[in-house]
Amino acid sequence: MNIVTKFQDLGISPATMKSLNRMGFEEATPIQAQTIPLSLENKDLIGQAQTGTGKTAAFGIPMIDKIDYEKNVIQGIVIAPTRELAIQVSEELYKIGFGKRTRVLSIYGGQDINRQIRALKNKPHIIVGTPGRILDHIKRKTLRLDNVHTAILDEADEMLNMGFIDDIEAILSSIPEERQTLLFSATMPEPIRKMAARFMKEPQIVRVKAKEMTVSLIDQYYIEVQEKNKFDVLTRLLDIQSPELAIVFGRTKRRVDELAEALTLRGYMAEGIHGDLSQAKRISVLRKFKEGSIDVLVATDVAARGLDISGVTHVYNFDIPQDPESYVHRIGRTGRAGKEGVAMTFINPREKSYLHVVERTTKRKMERMDAPTLDEALEGQQKAVVEKVAQTIEENNLSYYKQTAEELLANQDAVAVVQAMLKMLTKEPDTTPVKLTEEKPLPMKRDRKPYDRSKSYNGGQRNRSNGQYKPRQGHAGKRSNYNNSNNKSNSNSNSNTYR
Numbered sequence: 001m002n003i004v005t006k007f008q009d010l011g012i013s014p015a016t017m018k019s020l021n022r023m024g025f026e027e028a029t030p031i032q033a034q035t036i037p038l039s040l041e042n043k044d045l046i047g048q049a050q051t052g053t054g055k056t057a058a059f060g061i062p063m064i065d066k067i068d069y070e071k072n073v074i075q076g077i078v079i080a081p082t083r084e085l086a087i088q089v090s091e092e093l094y095k096i097g098f099g100k101r102t103r104v105l106s107i108y109g110g111q112d113i114n115r116q117i118r119a120l121k122n123k124p125h126i127i128v129g130t131p132g133r134i135l136d137h138i139k140r141k142t143l144r145l146d147n148v149h150t151a152i153l154d155e156a157d158e159m160l161n162m163g164f165i166d167d168i169e170a171i172l173s174s175i176p177e178e179r180q181t182l183l184f185s186a187t188m189p190e191p192i193r194k195m196a197a198r199f200m201k202e203p204q205i206v207r208v209k210a211k212e213m214t215v216s217l218i219d220q221y222y223i224e225v226q227e228k229n230k231f232d233v234l235t236r237l238l239d240i241q242s243p244e245l246a247i248v249f250g251r252t253k254r255r256v257d258e259l260a261e262a263l264t265l266r267g268y269m270a271e272g273i274h275g276d277l278s279q280a281k282r283i284s285v286l287r288k289f290k291e292g293s294i295d296v297l298v299a300t301d302v303a304a305r306g307l308d309i310s311g312v313t314h315v316y317n318f319d320i321p322q323d324p325e326s327y328v329h330r331i332g333r334t335g336r337a338g339k340e341g342v343a344m345t346f347i348n349p350r351e352k353s354y355l356h357v358v359e360r361t362t363k364r365k366m367e368r369m370d371a372p373t374l375d376e377a378l379e380g381q382q383k384a385v386v387e388k389v390a391q392t393i394e395e396n397n398l399s400y401y402k403q404t405a406e407e408l409l410a411n412q413d414a415v416a417v418v419q420a421m422l423k424m425l426t427k428e429p430d431t432t433p434v435k436l437t438e439e440k441p442l443p444m445k446r447d448r449k450p451y452d453r454s455k456s457y458n459g460g461q462r463n464r465s466n467g468q469y470k471p472r473q474g475h476a477g478k479r480s481n482y483n484n485s486n487n488k489s490n491s492n493s494n495s496n497t498y499r
């Protein structure tokens with residue numbers, strides 16, 4: 001049962017309604033429908049909803065609505081874990097605030113601080129920033145937060161992971177206590193609750209009820225593959241699936257650099273992004289990806305949180321993530337705002353236990369897929385050529401080639417002509433040798449918590465000798481009955497690798 005909620009029924013001001021219309025937002029998403037009215041009543045809130053379901057606007061709309069344009073002071077602050085996210089959130093807030101002419105400023109590390117100080121003098125209404133840099137400005141007294149009425153922690157659990165808790169505490173302590181505090185993420189592991197108890201006043205918890213933690217529009221597969229074959233499998237998949245935009249996640253910075261280089265060697269438009277790159281480089285890589293001048297982004301988990309890039313059709317977990325939360329955020333870069341997506345996870349046979357922990361957390365099984373063969377890759381390439389031919393016929397004026405084509409067909413067998421052209425146009429699967437340093441598989445996982453059979457899926461069986469979960473029969477795809485699981489026992493608690 002889906003009840004449609006119109007934005008005008010949520011008590012939003014006409015000025016903000018105008019912005020939403022301009023953005024093409026018609027109906028509120030469930031998290032928006034459930035949190036906006038509470039937020040307008042100044043309630044503290046913890047909001048959890050699947051990736052790509054509009055949490056930014058869920059906190060952004062009511063915050064903007066409460067901004068007094070006449071007052072030239074900072075009234076709202078958003079704290080986000082990465083620079084990219086700070087920029088993206090500030091852009092979305094700018095759009096939402098357009099009708100009310102709200103001034104939004106993003107401040108983050110790596111950017112010239114003097115420029116930021118000058119920008120702060122322009123009296124923004126809202127600040128979006130990363131914890132370190134915000135605190136830096138507070139200490140320099142170039143940022144005063146005593147008129148802030150709304151504080152938002154986006155991706156709060158990631159900020160905890162990154163060790164920002166003290167910075168956040170320091171920032172919040174310089175904001176008046178009467179403030180409203182909101183906390184949003186797709187995942188809410190246990191430590192978040194402690195954090196909430198410290199910083200919030202009787203927070204209302206709004207969890208959009210969903211059977212699974214991941215969006216059902218994302219088809220999720222896993223492929224069992226030996227480390228040394230991973231790269232060939234990746235390029236074959238890229239050839240077969242021909243994603244519009246793809247993100248490949250690697251475990252380490254070195255891995256990302258090597259993968260980006262290897263993909264480029266084999267003729268893909270790929271670039272890497274990770275925390276060691278300069279801020280300017282990271283932003284330029286992301287821009288190229290958004291514009292489509294590169295179509296494969298290779299990334300560490302730095303890009304896994306919150307990034308909203310439309311057109312990402314495929315996510316490849318070249319290395320399986322260490323913890324299930326990270327999986328949820330990574331694959332959530334696709335299947336956003338109602339679009340479909342595909343997520344493929346490579347697992348080394350020794351890493352099967354991680355697969356099971358992810359599946360138990362998300363309450364969704366991944367379907368097993370066999371690694372594609374060279375022939376299948378070739379077939380994929382051919383199909384791409386055929387599609388391109390059809391597209392060219394549709395789009396271009398080909399009259400210039402007509403005479404030659406007719407002559408060719410008069411002298412040759414038509415099928416032979418097409419065969420020859422296909423052969424010429426089809427990119428043979430590239431096997432250019434590349435250098436990738438081998439990554440060790442993740443250490444065998446031992447679940448410290450006893451395995452509660454009444455709660456999660458019923459197909460796993462503990463193998464005592466090595467702590468792995470073995471599917472009872474066949475592969476994981478045979479498992480069924482996730483419905484028995486108790487959804488309220490948010491399975492995050494199953495994760496014992498909290499970074």
Ligand SMILES: Nc1ncnc2c1ncn2[C@@H]1O[C@H](COP(=O)(O)OP(=O)(O)OP(=O)(O)O)[C@@H](O)[C@H]1O
Nearest residue numbers: 025027028029051052053054055056186306308337
């Ligand atoms: N009501 C709406 N109607 C149409 N599109 C919307 C609506 N709300 C948000 N969107 C769009 O959906 C996309 C995803 O939104 P957003 O980035 O806020 O998701 P999120 O829930 O924060 O995801 P994540 O957990 O990955 O951070 C954005 O492009 C946003 O503009």
Ligand SMILES: [Mg+2]
Nearest residue numbers: 055056154306
């Ligand atoms: Mg978000």
